[in-house]
Amino acid sequence: MIEKRSPWVGDLIHDExxxxxxxxxxxxxxxxxxxxxxxxxxxxxxxxxxxxTLLEARQS
Incomplete structure (x- = not known):
């Protein structure tokens, strides 16, 4: 599931x-x-x- 928040260090993203x-x-x-x-x-x-686009947040 794609979340809506600003990507941050460690996050998997798609750069449009x-x-x-x-x-x-x-x-x-x-x-x-x-x-x-x-x-x-x-x-x-x-x-x-x-x-x-945030694809997966880094695991805390």
């Missing part, structure tokens, strides 16, 4: 702009989300958290 799934690794200054792919190595950023 990049059309890829990933995990939030950092949020810098509340304006820049650093993301990595679910599998493999790479990194990209997003300045639009409203374009990140």
């Amino acid at each position: 702009d990049a059309d890829r799934r990933g995990i939030v690794t950092d949020v810098r200054g509340g304006t820049l989300w650093v993301l990595r792919p679910e599998h493999g190595v790479d990194q990209w950023t997003s300045e639009s958290p409203e374009r990140l």
Whole structure:
């Protein structure tokens, strides 16, 4: 089930702009989300958290 809340570190997301799934690794200054792919190595950023769809929240 997809929840409606802002994604945060450790959450699995779908980035609509990049059309890829990933995990939030950092949020810098509340304006820049650093993301990595679910599998493999790479990194990209997003300045639009409203374009990140939360797929699965990190387990606490």
